[in-house]
Amino acid sequence: MEMILSPDELEGLASRFKILAEPARLQILAALCHQERSVQDICDRTGLQQGNVSKHLRLMKDAGVVACRRAGIWRYYRVIDTELLALCTHRQVTRHK
Numbered sequence: 001m002e003m004i005l006s007p008d009e010l011e012g013l014a015s016r017f018k019i020l021a022e023p024a025r026l027q028i029l030a031a032l033c034h035q036e037r038s039v040q041d042i043c044d045r046t047g048l049q050q051g052n053v054s055k056h057l058r059l060m061k062d063a064g065v066v067a068c069r070r071a072g073i074w075r076y077y078r079v080i081d082t083e084l085l086a087l088c089t090h091r092q093v094t095r096h097k
Contacts, residue, residue: 036078
């Protein structure tokens, strides 16, 4: 079966792979897979520095992978890309086999 994609679709797919190609962003994604978390909570779970986490979250937000909610001085992030959420679920299923 041949898959034919338009130039715009190819560009979107390449952008998505770029977002996922960074190990730190994959760590952040794993931390957010099942629950909304604050930046500090993400830092605690990943061992990454706050500035680094914030930079990656901003890129992921711009790419439509995560969304941010503000509560007072805290920012909470969650995964909104449903296809990536499906990968989180798949990872858990295959890991427990």
